[in-house]
Amino acid sequence: MAPARIRLLSETLVNRIAAGEVIERPAAVVKELVENALDAGARRIAVAIAEGGIARIAVADDGAGIAAEDLPLAVARHATSKLGDEQLIRITTLGFRGEALPSIGAAGRLCITSRPEAADHATTIRVEGGRVFAPIPAAGPPGTEVVVRDLFFATPARRKFLKSPRSEAEAAETVARRLALAAPGVGFRFESDGRVVFDRAGESLAARIAALFGAGAAENLLPLAAERGEMRLSGFAGAAHLSRANAALQHFIVNQRPVTDPVLRTALRVAYRDVIPAGRHPVAALILDLPAEEVDVNVHPAKTELRFRDPAGVRALVIGALRAALAMPAGTLPPPRFDAPRFDATRFGSTADAASPASAPSAMRFAETLLPLAAPPAARQITPAAGAPAADAPEYPLGAAVAQVLDTYILALAGDGALVVVDQHAAHERLTQERLACEWAAGGVRAQPLLLPAVVELTPAEAERVLAQAEALARLGLEIEAFGPQAVLVRALPAALGAPEPGPLLRDIADELGESGTEAALTARLDAVLARLACHGSIRAGRRLQAAEMDALLREMEATPRAATCSHGRPTFIRLRRAEIERLFGRR
Ligand code: ADP
Ligand code: MG
Numbered sequence: 001m002a003p004a005r006i007r008l009l010s011e012t013l014v015n016r017i018a019a020g021e022v023i024e025r026p027a028a029v030v031k032e033l034v035e036n037a038l039d040a041g042a043r044r045i046a047v048a049i050a051e052g053g054i055a056r057i058a059v060a061d062d063g064a065g066i067a068a069e070d071l072p073l074a075v076a077r078h079a080t081s082k083l084g085d086e087q088l089i090r091i092t093t094l095g096f097r098g099e100a101l102p103s104i105g106a107a108g109r110l111c112i113t114s115r116p117e118a119a120d121h122a123t124t125i126r127v128e129g130g131r132v133f134a135p136i137p138a139a140g141p142p143g144t145e146v147v148v149r150d151l152f153f154a155t156p157a158r159r160k161f162l163k164s165p166r167s168e169a170e171a172a173e174t175v176a177r178r179l180a181l182a183a184p185g186v187g188f189r190f191e192s193d194g195r196v197v198f199d200r201a202g203e204s205l206a207a208r209i210a211a212l213f214g215a216g217a218a219e220n221l222l223p224l225a226a227e228r229g230e231m232r233l234s235g236f237a238g239a240a241h242l243s244r245a246n247a248a249l250q251h252f253i254v255n256q257r258p259v260t261d262p263v264l265r266t267a268l269r270v271a272y273r274d275v276i277p278a279g280r281h282p283v284a285a286l287i288l289d290l291p292a293e294e295v296d297v298n299v300h301p302a303k304t305e306l307r308f309r310d311p312a313g314v315r316a317l318v319i320g321a322l323r324a325a326l327a328m329p330a331g332t333l334p335p336p337r338f339d340a341p342r343f344d345a346t347r348f349g350s351t352a353d354a355a356s357p358a359s360a361p362s363a364m365r366f367a368e369t370l371l372p373l374a375a376p377p378a379a380r381q382i383t384p385a386a387g388a389p390a391a392d393a394p395e396y397p398l399g400a401a402v403a404q405v406l407d408t409y410i411l412a413l414a415g416d417g418a419l420v421v422v423d424q425h426a427a428h429e430r431l432t433q434e435r436l437a438c439e440w441a442a443g444g445v446r447a448q449p450l451l452l453p454a455v456v457e458l459t460p461a462e463a464e465r466v467l468a469q470a471e472a473l474a475r476l477g478l479e480i481e482a483f484g485p486q487a488v489l490v491r492a493l494p495a496a497l498g499a500p501e502p503g504p505l506l507r508d509i510a511d512e513l514g515e516s517g518t519e520a521a522l523t524a525r526l527d528a529v530l531a532r533l534a535c536h537g538s539i540r541a542g543r544r545l546q547a548a549e550m551d552a553l554l555r556e557m558e559a560t561p562r563a564a565t566c567s568h569g570r571p572t573f574i575r576l577r578r579a580e581i582e583r584l585f586g587r588r
Contacts, residue, residue, distance in 0.1 A: 011077065011130070012106060012129075012130030012131075014077065015077060015099075015102045015103055015105070015106030015130055016106045016107065016130065016154070016155055018077070018099050018102070018103045018106070019103035019104070019106050019107040019155060019158070022099055022100055022103045023100070023103055023104055023107060023151075024158070024161075025053075025161075025162060025163075025168060025171060026049065026052055026053025026054055026057060026151055026162075026168050026171070026172050027053070027168065027171035027172040027174070027175045028175075029053060029057050029104055029108075029148055029151065030047060030049065030053060030057060030059070030172045030175050030176060031175045031179065031258075032095070032100035032101075032104070033047075033057070033059035033100075033146050033148075034047060034059060034175075034176065034179045035094035035095050035100075035179070036059075036094075036095055036100065036101075036144075036146075037059060037061035037063055037144065038063075038094055038179070038183055038186065038256070039063075039082060039093045039094050039095050040061060040063025040064045040065070040143075040144065041063045041064050042061035042062055042063035042143070042186060043062055043063075043186060043187060043202065044061065044062050044186065044187035044188075044189075044202075045059065045060070045061045045186060045187065045188050045189070046058075046059070046060045046061075046189040046191070047059050047176055047188075047189065047190045047191065048190075048191040048192075049169060049172055049191070049192050049193075050192075050193055050194075051165040051168075051169075051193070052162075052163075052164070052165030052166065052167070052168030052169040052172065052192075053148075053151065053168055053169065053172050054150075054151055054152075054159075054162060054165060054168060055149065055150070055165075056147065056148065056149050057147070057148040057151070057172075058145065058146070058147045058148075059145070059146050060143065060144070060145040060146075061143050061144050061145075062141070062142065062143040063143055063144060064116060064117070065114045065115050065116035065117065065119070065142055065143055065144055066112070066114040066116070066144060067116055067119070068119065068123040068135060071112065071114065071123055071125040071135045072125065072132065072135065074101055074112065074125075075101045075102055075105050075110070075112070075125060075127050075132060076098075076102060077098065077099060077102045078097075078098045078099065079098045079102075080095065080097065080098030082095055082098075094256070094257055097298075101127075101146075102127075104127075104148055104151075105127030105128070105130060105132070106127075106129065106130040106154065106155075107129075107151060107152050107153075107154055107155045107158065108128075108129075108148050108149060108150050108151040108152060108153060108154065109126070109127075109128045109129070109148065109149040109150050109153065110126065110127045110128070110146070110147075110148055111124060111125070111126045111127075111146070111147045111148075111149075112124065112125050112126075112144065112145070112146050112147075113138050113140045113144070113145045113146075113147075114140075114143070114144040114145070115140050115141065115142050115143065115144075116142065117142045119142075121137050121138065121139065121140075122137070122138045122139060122140030122141075123135050123136070123137055123138060124136055124137075124138040128154075129153065129154030130154065164464060166460050166461050166464055167461060167464070169192045169193070170461045172192070173190065173192065173197055174248065175258075176188070176190040176197075176198075177190075177198075177212050178251055178253075178258035179258060180198070180200065180208065180212060181205075181208060181209065181212055181251055181253065181258070181285060182253040182256050182257065182258050182287075183256060184202070184203055184204060184205045184207070184208035184209075185202045185203070186202055187200065187201045187202050188200050198211065198212065200212075205234065205235075205287070206223070209221060209235075209236055209285060213249070213283070213285075220238060220239040220241070220242050221236040221237070221238055221239070221283075222236055222237045222238075222239065222325040222326065223235075223236050223325070224236055224237055224286070224287075224321045224322070224325055225321070226317055226320060226321035226324070227317075228313055228316065228317040228320075229313065230290060230291050230294070231288065231289070231290040231294070231313065231314065231317055232288070232289045232290070233286065233287065233288050233317050233318060233321050234287045234289075235251070235253070235284065235285040235286045235287035236284065236285055236325075237271075237282070237284050237321075237322050237325040237326060238282055238283030238284050240272065240275040240276050240282070240326065242282070242283045243272075243276040243277070243280035243281060243282055243283065244280065244281050244282075244283060244511070245280065245281070245508070245511045245512055245514075245532075246281055246511065246514055247265075247281040248514070249281075249283040249284075250265070250268065250281065250282070250283065250284055250285075251284070251285040251286070252264045252265070252285075252286050252288075253285070253286070253287045253288070254288045254289075254290070254295060254306060255288070255289055255290065255292060255295065256289075257297065257306075258304070259297075259304050259305065259306055260304050260305065261305065261306055261308075263308055263311045263314055263315060264286055264288070264314070264318060266315070267314070267315045267318035267319050267322075268282060268284055268286065268318065268322065269282075270319055271318065271319045271322035271323055271326070272322070272326070275326055277568030277570055278568065279528070279568065280568070284322075286318060288314070288317075288318075290314075293309075294308065294309045294310065295307065295308050295309065296309075395415065396414065396415070396554065396555070396558065397414065397558055398412055398414065398420050398422070398554040398555075398557060398558055398573065399412040399413045399414030399415065399418070399420050399554070400412055400413060400551060400554075401547055401550035401551050401554060404424075404544065404545050404550060407543060407544050408423070408424060408425065409421050409422060409423060409424065410422040410424055410545070410550045410553065410554070412550075412554060414575070416577075416578070417577075417578035418575050418576060418577045418578060419575070419576045419578075419581060420554075420573055420574070420575050420576075421573060421574045421575075421576070422553070422554065422557070422572060422573040423566070423570075423571075423572055423573065424539050424543075424545065424550075424553065425539055426566035426568075426570055426571075426572045427553060427557055427563065427566070427572040427573065428539040428553065429531075429534045429535055429566050429567060430534070430560070430562060430563050430565065430566045430567055430572055431553075431556055431557065431560050431563060432496055432497065432533075432534040432537045433530050433531050433533075433534035433567050434560050434561060434562065434563070435496045436476075436477075436494060436496055436530045436533055436534060437526075437527075437530055439477075439496065440475070440476070440526070440530070444475045444476075444477070445475065445476050445477035445494045445495075445496070446477055446494065446495040446496065447474075447477040447478070447479055447492040447493065447494060447495060448477070448492060448493055448494070448495035449479075449491060449492040450490065450491060450492060450493065450502075453489045453490060453491045454489070454490045454502040454503075455483055455487050455488075455489055455490075456487060456488055456489075456490055456502050456503045456506045456507075457486055457487045457503070458486060458487060458488060458506065458507065458510060459486065460485050460486055462506075462507060462510035462511075463482070463485065463486060463487065463488055463510075465510050465513045465514060466480060466488060466506060466509060466510050466513065467480065467482055467488060468513075469513055469522055472522045472523065473509070473522075476494065476529065476530075476533065477492065477493065477494030477495065477496075478490070478492070478493060478494060478505075478506075478509070478533075479491040479492035480506070488506065490502040490506065493505070494533060494537070496537060497533065497534075497536055497537025498537055500536035500537055501536070504536065505533070505536040508532050508535070508536070509529065509532060509533070512525070512528060512529055512532050527567075530567075531567030531568075534567060535567075539553075557572065557573070
């Protein structure tokens with residue numbers, strides 16, 4: 001067979017191929033255009049999208065503008081005003097590859113109107129599906145407006161991969177928030193289908209953070225400030241209890257560039273490891289500034305990945321600063337601690353006879369958490385159980401309930417004299433999860449129809465996510481129907497949950513689904529979904545229990561697999577051996 005002839009690709013085709021890398025979806029166009037505006041020194045940027053950006057994206061700025069004679073170059077491939085550095089070592093602008101505008105022009109209909117301050121009128125250039133039109137004079141203020149219409153009309157293969165306008169709008173909004181956070185001094189407005197999502201004047205980083213993360217959260221954001229050599233870290237660490245089911249509220253900004261970087265992500269995870277449950281994600285904005293030559297941003301066309309020259313140094317800086325922030329004194333913000341697993345709470349019956357050196361300090365910390373018992377009875381109630389001496393139940397590893405304290409913990413005494421403390425909510429949560437899992441395995445979770453269907457308001461994106469999974473959710477005992485664009489109707493809930501609040505339950509499920517997407521993914525994440533459901537059916541901490549209920553819970557725990565830890569990986573009970581109690585009191 002004769003070899004196929006080799007030919008150079010046409011410019012249009014090259015641009016279309018590049019478009020696939022640089023602008024995989026409307027959010028990426030928003031990112032490129034806003035970055036251009038920031039590079040042009042804009043003090044104010046306005047972004048407006050329609051139909052998730054698929055129909056239209058407009059980005060206007062008051063930056064330096066583009067000279068009329070440079071407009072054809074701006075839309076030509078590999079043409080940039082930014083790269084003075086042939087070695088790609090000191091890159092100080094967000095853009096430098098000169099491929100965003102030609103890529104956008106190849107995939108959609110691009111129209112740039114720009115006017116440098118000194119020019120007396122603006123000029124417009126159009127590019128449609130790679131076809132460049134001659135520039136024409138236009139009216140317009142100093143600065144640049146870029147409008148993109150019918151994105152991917154010229155590349156239908158790409159268009160097919162777009163999600164719904166709502167998800168695309170959500171993604172574009174996330175990108176805009178990240179950039180607004182990266183440049184707090186720049187006025188920033190974001191509008192979607194005519195609705196103003198945010199509109200901020202130039203402001204301090206703290207003010208921008210508070211605005212973009214919601215005012216309610218502001219007091220839970222611990223400021224970061226640390227240095228190491230020429231690196232500086234700022235931003236904030238979210239308090240541990242703000243942790244989320246996904247990483248959407250994590251922002252990493254390096255030299256004013258929003259990035260997704262594994263070094264920073266891992267450092268964040270490590271720093272929070274002891275204070276939030278496994279599987280949860282902290283809320284944080286890490287803002288790192290370091291000399292440009294210390295970091296390589298030319299790793300990926302979208303420039304969201306980077307490579308540090310000294311990753312270990314970056315890691316140490318980030319972990320050190322986060323740990324310091326999270327260790328703020330109690331009273332300012334008590335970070336929840338989960339020392340107990342090291343206390344051998346996850347094993348029934350047997351703890352080592354002599355406490356190891358490692359377990360003694362955690363026992364001390366555990367003792368501290370019991371201190372409130374010494375407070376006046378008015379503040380801390382102790383509910384005695386119906387008197388069940390330890391000798392009555394020598395055969396039960398978790399013993400017999402003797403009291404409920406703080407309406408949250410069950411105190412029980414085991415036959416060997418060990419004191420058992422059970423977190424009633426954590427324990428019940430796991431029992432409920434295992435019950436749901438059993439029902440699922442037996443053909444489907446039993447549903448309890450609601451007497452009156454409940455209307456639950458959701459964001460349009462959340463509604464779409466849960467409705468897309470309606471069939472799978474029905475097998476989980478959760479029956480829902482569409483009810484307008486911002487609500488769903490709940491007809492039945494899993495019977496094992498008792499009478500949970502439908503609203504928080506559904507929002508939590510939507511949150512969980514936010515990370516997967518397909519029916520297959522839901523079953524793959526079944527355990528996590530069941531755990532979420534179980535949270536809503538559990539005995540809340542703060543509920544007074546009768547003695548019989550407490551004992552029933554202990555017996556069920558002894559009979560249920562995995563009942564020694566809750567679905568978040570925390571222990572459901574702690575067992576203090578008699579010898580350990582004696583050691584705490586210095587009797588040994
Ligand atoms: P890059 O940003 O990598 O240089 P682009 O394709 O994004 O590549 O832009 C090409 C050039 O167009 C830029 O180098 C810049 O000179 C000019 N440009 C693009 N957008 C703007 C803007 N909003 N204001 C001023 N100049 C711009
Ligand atoms: Mg650019």
